[in-house]
Amino acid sequence: MLNRIRQYAVFFALTLLALIFSVVLQYFPGAYFHKFFGDANPFLVFVLLSGFGAAALWSLQTGYGFEVFRGRATLRGIALSAVFATALGVAIVIADVVIRYPQDTNVPIPQALLFYPAIGFVAEIVFHLVPLAILLLVLKPLVRRLGRERVIWIGMLLVAASEPTFQVIFGGEAFTWGDAYTWIHIFIISILQLYVFLHFDFVAMYVFRMIYYLHWHILWGMARLDLLF
Helix, strand or coil, X not given: CHHHHHHHHHHHHHHHHHHHHHHHHCCCXXXXXXXXXXXXXXXXXXXXXXXXXXXXXXXXXXXXXXXXXXXXXHHHHHHHHHHHHHHHHHHHHHHHHHHCCCCCCCCCCCHHHHHHHHHHHHHHHHHHHHHHHHHHHHHHHHHHXXXXXXXXXXXXXXXXXXXXXXHHHHHCCCCCHHHHHHHHHHHHHHHHHHHHHHHCCHHHHHHHHHHHHHHHHHHHHHHHHHHHC
């Protein structure tokens, strides 16, 4: 019971941090959340999504053994995430030099230091926690026939396709070879994140995204405007 309380305390600490960042960001010029949330209040969206995220985590934890925070194992998960995220960060930088993603792809510094941790938390809930929890509930009758591990992997592979599909459709332009690369790249990120979630925990999965964002959106984001445009 104490372990369960500690795990959800970690999740709600991350929620609180994302909420604080979203509120502080409102004092900067520019509606950074508008293209994601429309006219909805970002604070209310974060509160609502954190509730869905907690419910999804509870379902995944009780039904399939996923965890929020494993202590020492989390550190191993973060180390593995750092390797994966760095390799993929280098890959997307090389792709950007060739493909030339739009000039406004990255949020500028210092707003980026608030925006990406907050929107990354939302992305984990929307693209990973909630769809995985729903899908594994739907697939649960197959556990007896296919086995728990196989059902989990079926669910993860299907869920991993959601974020790249959204990204490509959200671009709103005709499908290109650049879009094909983007879809494959983000799918690889998503399935590796879900692998980290399965074998380690949610915290390690979230840190994976943050390290990737550090390389792609923040460090390269500061350099790409001068180098490419």
